[in-house]
Amino acid sequence: MSTTSTGVPSTVKKRADLALNDEFLRKAVKFTTERLRNGKINAAEEHGNWEEWRERGRQIRLHTIAHLDYYLNLFADNARANGVHVHFASTSAEAVKLSLEIAQRKQAKSVVKSKSMVTEELHLNHELEGIGVEAIETDLGEYIIQLAGETPSHIIIPAIHKNRYQIADLLSKEAGETLEPDTSILAGFVRKKLREKFLEADIGMTGCNFAIAETGSMVLFENEGNARMVTTVPKTQITLMGMERIIPSWSDLEVMATLLPRSATGQKLTVYMSGITGPRREVDADGPDEMHIIIVDNGRSLQLGDSEFQELLNCIRCGACLNACPVYRHIGGHAYGGTYSGPIGAVLTPALQKNIAEWDDIANASSLCGACYEACPVKIPLHEMLIYLRRRKQEGGHGDAVESAGMKGFAAVLGDAKRFRGILRLGKLGQKLVVRNGEIRTKFGPLKGWNSYRVTPSLPKRSFREQWGTLEEELRHGLREMDPAMQNRMEAIARERKNGTGGGHGHHG
Amino acid sequence: MKVSLFITCLSDAIYPRVGEAMVRLLARYGVKLDFPTVQTCCGQPAFNSGYWKEARATAATILDAFEDSDFVISPSGSCTGMIHHYPKLFEDDPVMLERARKLQSKSYEFTQFLVQVLGVKDVGAIFPHKVTYHPSCHGSRLLGVKEEPLELMRNVQGLELVPLPFAEDCCGFGGTFAVKMADISGAMVTEKVDHVLETEAEVLVGLDMACMMNIAGNLRFRNEPVKVMHLAELLYEGVKQA
Numbered sequence: 001m002s003t004t005s006t007g008v009p010s011t012v013k014k015r016a017d018l019a020l021n022d023e024f025l026r027k028a029v030k031f032t033t034e035r036l037r038n039g040k041i042n043a044a045e046e047h048g049n050w051e052e053w054r055e056r057g058r059q060i061r062l063h064t065i066a067h068l069d070y071y072l073n074l075f076a077d078n079a080r081a082n083g084v085h086v087h088f089a090s091t092s093a094e095a096v097k098l099s100l101e102i103a104q105r106k107q108a109k110s111v112v113k114s115k116s117m118v119t120e121e122l123h124l125n126h127e128l129e130g131i132g133v134e135a136i137e138t139d140l141g142e143y144i145i146q147l148a149g150e151t152p153s154h155i156i157i158p159a160i161h162k163n164r165y166q167i168a169d170l171l172s173k174e175a176g177e178t179l180e181p182d183t184s185i186l187a188g189f190v191r192k193k194l195r196e197k198f199l200e201a202d203i204g205m206t207g208c209n210f211a212i213a214e215t216g217s218m219v220l221f222e223n224e225g226n227a228r229m230v231t232t233v234p235k236t237q238i239t240l241m242g243m244e245r246i247i248p249s250w251s252d253l254e255v256m257a258t259l260l261p262r263s264a265t266g267q268k269l270t271v272y273m274s275g276i277t278g279p280r281r282e283v284d285a286d287g288p289d290e291m292h293i294i295i296v297d298n299g300r301s302l303q304l305g306d307s308e309f310q311e312l313l314n315c316i317r318c319g320a321c322l323n324a325c326p327v328y329r330h331i332g333g334h335a336y337g338g339t340y341s342g343p344i345g346a347v348l349t350p351a352l353q354k355n356i357a358e359w360d361d362i363a364n365a366s367s368l369c370g371a372c373y374e375a376c377p378v379k380i381p382l383h384e385m386l387i388y389l390r391r392r393k394q395e396g397g398h399g400d401a402v403e404s405a406g407m408k409g410f411a412a413v414l415g416d417a418k419r420f421r422g423i424l425r426l427g428k429l430g431q432k433l434v435v436r437n438g439e440i441r442t443k444f445g446p447l448k449g450w451n452s453y454r455v456t457p458s459l460p461k462r463s464f465r466e467q468w469g470t471l472e473e474e475l476r477h478g479l480r481e482m483d484p485a486m487q488n489r490m491e492a493i494a495r496e497r498k499n500g501t502g503g504g505h506g507h508h509g
Numbered sequence: 510m511k512v513s514l515f516i517t518c519l520s521d522a523i524y525p526r527v528g529e530a531m532v533r534l535l536a537r538y539g540v541k542l543d544f545p546t547v548q549t550c551c552g553q554p555a556f557n558s559g560y561w562k563e564a565r566a567t568a569a570t571i572l573d574a575f576e577d578s579d580f581v582i583s584p585s586g587s588c589t590g591m592i593h594h595y596p597k598l599f600e601d602d603p604v605m606l607e608r609a610r611k612l613q614s615k616s617y618e619f620t621q622f623l624v625q626v627l628g629v630k631d632v633g634a635i636f637p638h639k640v641t642y643h644p645s646c647h648g649s650r651l652l653g654v655k656e657e658p659l660e661l662m663r664n665v666q667g668l669e670l671v672p673l674p675f676a677e678d679c680c681g682f683g684g685t686f687a688v689k690m691a692d693i694s695g696a697m698v699t700e701k702v703d704h705v706l707e708t709e710a711e712v713l714v715g716l717d718m719a720c721m722m723n724i725a726g727n728l729r730f731r732n733e734p735v736k737v738m739h740l741a742e743l744l745y746e747g748v749k750q751a
Contacts, residue, residue, distance in 0.1 A: 012690075013690065013692075016690070016692065016693050017692060020692055020693070020696055326678045326679045326681070326697055327693055327697070329678075330693055330696040330697060330700075331693060361689070364686065364689050364690060365690055365693065366683070366686065367646075367679045367681060367682065367683025367684075367686045367687075367694070367697070368557055368646075368683055368684075368686070369646035369647075369650070369678075369679035369683070370646055370647070370650040370651055371646070371650070371677070371678070371679065373650070374650050387556065387557055387559065389559075390557070390558055390559030391559035391560075391561055392559070393559060394558070394559040394560060395559070395561075399559070399560075403558065403685075403689075404560070407554075407555050407558060407560040407563045408563065410550075410554060410555055410560075410563060410567070411555065411560075411562070411563035411564075411566040411567060414518065414549040414550040414552075414566075414567040414570070415549070415566035415567050415569070415570065416549070416570070417546055417547045417548065417549050417570060420518070420549045420550075424522055427522075439729060446688065448691075449687070449688050449691025449692075449694075449695075450687060450688060450691065450726070451730075452691060452692075452695060453691070453694070453695035453698055453699060453726075453727055453730060454698065454723065454726025454727050454729070454730050455726050455729040455730045456726060457523055457722060457725070457726070459522060459523060460523065460524075460525055460526075462525065463521050463522050463525055464516050464520060464521040464522075464525035464528040464529070465516075465521055465544075465546055466525075467525055467529065468544050468546070471529060471532060472544070475532065475533070475536050475541070476541075478536070479536055479539060479541055480536070480537060480538070480539045481539050482538060482539030482540065483538070483539065485628075486538060486539070486627055486628065487510070489626065489627070489628055490510050490579075490580070490626060490627070491510065493626055494510065494579045494580070494615075497614050497615065
């Protein structure tokens with residue numbers, strides 16, 4: 001969350017305005033999201049049975065979350081049997097406290113981290129700095145963001161809003177010399193710098209992509225190899241995971257390993273996939289001597305048993321919904337104002353908090369186009385959840401007063417055809433004041449936002465319902481006989497529907 | 510067989526020409542459309558904004574209007590899609606829920622009806638123009654109407670269909686979104702129109718007048734002469750030429 005820096009606007013609209021006026025940001029976000037979403041589309045096509053695997057993924061997630069208590073216990077028991085210290089944290093504060101206690105007990109001076117959205121959620125770096133422990137992000141994008149004093153603006157590409165010139169400036173400052181804006185030079189500098197940090201660190205801290213209940217193992221997906229360094233070099237490892245990261249078995253991982261990299265970046269396989277089952281054993285050459293897993297709730301269990309939101313816990317954090325979202329494309333991640341951005345963030349942030357009175361209008365920052373749902377590898381209906389959030393806010397008495405009055409008017413006018421016709425007549429009279437050449441260009445009142453980008457059409461002389469009588473009369477005389485084959489088709493479809501066997505034009509969302 | 514027209518409030522009030530084209534085109538196949546005048550609006554603006562009580566008030570006019578219809582057809586994938594939300598909207602009312610389910614099973618978007626029900630893939634139209642097509646989100650994603658319009662257009666003589674870059678991206682309308690988040694919506698429609706202009710098409714065609722009003726509005730704002738039509742209009746125009 002952007003709460004660490006002051007001066008962050010409090011509404012999504014104002015935050016979006018900052019982004020909309022930042023050409024660099026918009027260009028950078030468009031460039032990378034396009035690359036990622038095309039990669040995903042190609043990878044799904046190449047896979048061949050994408051829709052079936054997507055459904056399999058969804059079923060695995062639905063099953064796991066429905067039996068989350070069972071699988072969490074199984075995971076914890078097995079991990080403990082492997083020698084892992086397993087902790088449960090019900091709140092953000094508890095998770096922070098547990099982490100800091102470990103760091104203090106180990107008298108740690110520095111922590112190297114591989115990318116973890118959960119630690120972002122907890123603002124853990126800030127807390128570690130508070131007790132004098134240096135926290136170093138080792139994922140390239142995350143490292144850049146840390147240098148810039150910002151937060152990630154994308155779930156998997158934290159620095160998506162920056163171009164390489166901006167990155168070169170940041171890294172040059174750190175290097176104390178001018179670095180060319182060349183990707184391999186910049187990455188080379190970071191690699192050298194981070195090597196030292198890996199060797200010095202007392203603690204390695206990671207997130208977790210999947211936790212395997214049947215063996216108590218945790219699995220990390222990454223492309224840079226930094227997570228392998230983080231989990232093998234330091235003597236102590238702390239893994240923070242959301243309580244929903246569980247899957248039952250290694251064979252379920254096969255499905256997730258098919259869905260996640262393809263959805264995230266269009267890769268068939270992630271470069272490194274590490275399965276870690278406990279601390280270093282005597283026969284192992286490397287690995288931590290002590291390993292902790294902190295399982296974080298922080299609002300997740302509030303979704304359990306809530307039929308409209310439980311599926312949120314199915315999310316595998318691939319970021320595909322961000323890359324597909326036409327709103328994210330224009331405003332980037334920081335405009336969402338939370339740790340998680342894009343469509344998943346717009347739903348997850350308020351859902352995890354449950355304090356409806358305090359939500360800003362983040363759920364309104366969507367045109368409900370459904371691109372997120374279509375892109376989601378486990379088919380979470382985010383476009384519907386956004387509507388449920390809006391409804392809950394309104395029903396909780398926290399709706400906008402003007403909108404609320406408008407909707408009452410809407411129902412009063414359109415709840416009855418006579419009143420609808422009456423208002424159309426009034427509209428035709430009233431529009432005479434503003435219509436010029438059949439168009440309305442005024443930027444007055446409610447038309448201000450719309451007409452700042454568009455021209456509004458005027459109402460025609462006669463509405464369809466006013467024309468219907470004449471049209472019907474005219475057509476009655478010249479109506480053709482329907483082709484018998486067509487007639488049969490229609491009758492068959494109506495019959496099948498009545499028998500409950502037909503339809504065939506179902507809802508996809 | 511009673512085939513009823515669900516005109517949608519937008520086409521009724523602003524684009525009656527779309528309804529007329531649909532009615533005249535279908536009459537050529539012997540489909541005599543019925544038009545129950547108690548219908549008003551599907552309730553989507555209220556539903557999407559979270560005002561479900563208000564949405565139920567207008568949705569009730571749609572349920573009343575089409576109670577005894579065998580087929581309900583509409584020139585909008587979005588408004589037809591809204592009917593697919595009725596079971597959720599009325600989930601706490603068993604009587605209305607049953608009516609909602611019935612209505613959902615017999616509701617079709619215009620091209621769905623033409624292709625899937627009537628089996629018409631070639632209306633015999635001639636339209637010698639360069640055309641590009643914007644697939645509206647609700648029709649294509651929620652109803653799955655993807656192939657039908659393309660197939661109908663492929664069979665129009667003389668029609669040159671130019672692919673629209675980023676066609677599947679939302680035009681930025683989103684109902685009240687365009688008012689509440691005017692600048693984000695404005696950025697989206699501006700980009701959509703940039704893509705339409707890239708195609709150098711003379712005509713932009715679609716299946717949803719809300720999206721078309723949005724895109725046409727930005728085209729006019731920029732004084733661009735691209736003509737915007739509903740596919741029903743294009744097809745009817747084309748059969749008149751043939």
